[in-house]
Amino acid sequence: MTAASYHRQLDPAEQSLPDHPSHPPPSVPDHRGRRYLWGAVAFAVCELAGMSAVVHSYIIAQTTLSNEPEFIWFWLGMCLLELPIAGLVARRSTSHATRAALLAFYGLISYAPKLLRNPTSPIYHDEFAHWRETYEILATGKLFQPNPIIPIIARYPGLHAATAALVNATGLTIWQAATLLLIFLHVMLVLGIATLAQSLGLSNRTASVIAILYCLNSSFMYFDTQYAYESMAITLVVWALVGYVRAIRAQSGQGRTGWGVLTVVLGAGTVVTHHLSTLVLLLIMVLVSLALSVPRLAGTDGWARTARTAWGLTLVTALTAGAWVHFVAPSTLSYLSPFLGQAVSELTKVLQGSGAARQLFGASLSPWWEQDSAFLVPVFALALAIGGLLLFRGLIRDGHLRRGPRRALLLAFVVLGLVYFPSTIFILSPSGAEGARRSWAFTWIGLCVLTGIAAVWLIDWVGRRSQQWWRAGLRSGLLVALALALVGGTAAGLDASYRFPGPFLYGSDARSITPELLAASEWFSARFGTGNNIITDRNTALVFGSFGLQNPATPSAGFPVYNLYSAKPGAPIEPAVLLYELSASRYIYLIVDERMAYEVPETGVYFVPDEPNFLSKSGKPIFFGRLGKFNTIPWMIKVFQSDNYSIYRLTAPASKISYQSQAPKLPDDSGRLSVTR
């Protein structure tokens, strides 16, 4: 392959076959018209069948914990929905306008799995916290209301304020407004990736392929579609980068100031929405600025000007972020720093052999082929990345990618993409896995620039094969690879219990909400009002802390409320100061999910991730036989019991309460029970 042909891939407008076909010969239109019609019908059938298959998969998933047909139907549906769009986007003859439309359509239909998963209310852990925060803004008319589920989100009101504005303007419910906003942001994300790639000087076709490849990342289908601040921030980051790149590349007086303004405004939008996205945006901006400051990369006339623009915008964004963290969200650093520190320390232990690596897909409900395809994704990515790097090398060597801002920008994004590969190692660390997965939504922006160029080269190479059967076979192979990457990319993200509906699964974030729990929470709020400080487990706290508007305790080593549950009957509850603290902080209610005595949570967490080990050597919960004590503790009164939940009122101070160990000297049945309907 010559460097000239490499260049054609990067810059297809120079190819002999333009993106827009020239005037066809007179005899062709009829034939083309019929083909177009049949193509459109086939496309519509694929989309309808795909959606039906996805719906069917969710219907059959509802009755079993996990079964293979639900996965087969789901992926069949998703392939029918998405692969035809990918094929059309990658076609050279597809017009720019059609590609943009197809990407918008792709953005919409790729939201279907999450929309069907929880169309009427939150079910993911963080969604409850964000729902509550939005509710508080609407109820109080004030931002920054304390959040009992995830305290840090109160300091980042972007998503909640936007949802509240939508609720106020339309009268929709919080969840309806949130869904509408998320669908909009999801579509914007797909279009944003394509626009960013085009801003880097890539052709419309390559940019659109890059957008499709980006949609294979593990966060795209479920994680970045949840009602959480990162779902809004990722879109803002991408569009801020579009503005940033355009500001850098614009000539003086040709909209540079305008693009700069957009960068600053979108950067500020990111700053008030999500901490981690802000950090990543800044890191990318610094990376780009550094690349633009290297004369070997960017050294043409006026390179100092572009570097100044880049550094200037980076500085403004950094100052905005710094001011926000300093004045509004000072708890951000203490919130974020333990994650990285823990991850590095765990990984070091794993590498030294003194710690156990996290078992990948350890408790996964996914079938083997889904898990295996997840391992293929980095392999495919690596192969395409190597191809992309070779193409870049050829372009630079042959002088097709001259020194200048464009080369510097492209290489900065390539470096960003290459960060994906070392980050995959963090998946072995329990603390780092979450962070690694979250970072992929950002590193894949760069990775897809690199792999997209190689993918387009590959598609064209296949298209140049002279034998039709060979061409068809290779194209089928590419589609299969794309399908595998789609399956594997998604499987590498959230577990099946998040992705599919199903029966109750104790301790799972997305399948532990039952009508019984909702009814208990509703009863509690009706009986005791809202805003009570309560003690309960992680999953019960989600419902009581959101819809119930209560304030669940956040257990920690310094405030170990889980000791109430784990204390042996008759033994004192340690530390002694705990009861005093509970009383002083007015924790009046204790809610017990009695299944904790005999079930191990799917997430492995009863209360908080850094809790002590609550499993015995045999793997059984230590709570077994220890929850009945609440019925006899003098300072607890059981005010409610349903099939699985008991609610106790704590009557403090504990030391002054006691009841007689013997019944009063009264004749039996001297009381009276009566009931009415």
Place this chain on the structure above:
Amino acid sequence: MTRNHGFLREARLLWLAYWPFWTLVVFAGLAITRLLPQGYARAAVAVPIMLLVPGSLTLGAAFSHRHRPRAATYLCYAMLLSAIWWVFAALLLYALNIEITADSTYLALLAVSAVLAIVIGGRRLLGSQGRGRRVALKTDVPAPDLSAAEAGSAKIPAAVRGSAYNGIAAVVAGAALLAGGLYGYDHLPHPAPTGYTWIAWTGPRLAGAVAVGSAGTDLRFQIIHHRADPATFRLSATWLGIPSRPLAKSLTLRIGPDRTFHGTLFIPPLPDGCTYRIAVTLTAAQQISPTRQPQSWTINADVHDPGKSLKTCQ
């Protein structure tokens, strides 16, 4: 040229000349959407205005007409900037210590839009000083750094025009497919939700021991049976202790599906001032929940007579 064409041309010119003002008027008209019923009907009218106006004005204020983003990029930026203005408006209201309500948000966004429209006007005023043939003919010098793909894409106005129709069709089709999928999912049979039974105290809140007077007292409770099938239960009340003793004669209840029973437990006068614990227990006559063993539900309370002596208490 027909009269219609002439009118359209006039309207277009009028729009181009005063678009910030017209969009501001459209945004001001958002107040009228309050007359529509809350929900999707109002959203269908209000959301496009909310999503387009503040962002479009921001783009107008930030860019000259010639360098403004076009087509899909313009729309995306307009919508995202609008969404960010919703957030900034809320922050502004918070900073001014104004409650965030539908009215205050609307007024804040209207004020922001007005300021942006004024900026656009000011920008035009400054720009018009250089108006003239020479200025109009001045073309942008292509950036030396442009790739051929970018240089080429600038020459395809048809694509820009076509993108609107294709984009609208794609959004409508995508939204219809999503809505269809959702409708289908909602209307297909779902497994019945798991039922539950509960017992809970009602009446005055229990905060510590309940005072029992010389005439005794009533404690009220509620039983809810939220299951598809009726079930038979035994309702009993006991004095807790070693040993426990019956407090009242137990009752047998047959509770139908989704029924609520209100119960009362009469506590007789107590012999002394000590605190005693009582329990009300509902026991299923047969197994009604596949997971729960034993099938019983209990609530308890402490009772005492504050007017009597504590001498004999432990």
